[in-house]
Amino acid sequence: MKERFTCEALIVRSVDYRDNDRILTLITPGYGKRSAMARGGRRGGKKSTEPIEPFHTLRVTLEETERELDNLCEARVVRVRTRLTTDLARLDAAGTAMRLARHLFQPKAAELTGWDTIIDLLDRLECTDDDPSAILAEMSLKLLADTGYALDFERCVRCGRPCPADRSAYLNVSDGGLVCHACGGAGEIIDARLRRCVTAFQRGEKSILSEPPRKSDITAILRLISTVMTTHAGARTST
């Protein structure tokens, strides 16, 4: 018998399929990342699977099949976030967050902490007037740590030697963190102040509210995150 389950979900990707269907990539707290076929999901279709849009929290019923693809039996919105879809800067930040989540969530593996972080991120974009790129910078780093992809900003990822907190260091994002001079260094240099900032964000010890980062810090962090996504995209399949 086919297994059915109901859970909260966010759509992180939607691809049109045939005339009237869509293949969705969903993230869920308890069941990780799922691919699901939404029949009639494009033009009106069955009322029970509408509206299917990103950024709103959904409650979905999925049915497992013999293949990788679940069937989406039912979907309804349980938390609407309309501001995200009307404010361009917020929309942009939310879009990047969803792409990051798609890379970091693992297929069919529970990701409870990462789920809370992504929901928190979307709610802050929706409900606060904080700078959207600052929210994204802080929460993206937290999401990396939640999902086991924290970058090591404190020691060399090759030899393990710690780097003094008051020093600049070489950083290689695709290696997962700092690379000391003796181990060959790396092309990018991260200064001591930014190292402290990103470490605190990753651990959830500080937020943009307790310690607002500089504009240049935010730019640097978002560039790191973009490199993380490129690295993951190269190493993994497109699901």
Ligand SMILES: [Zn+2]
């Ligand atoms: Zn080293």
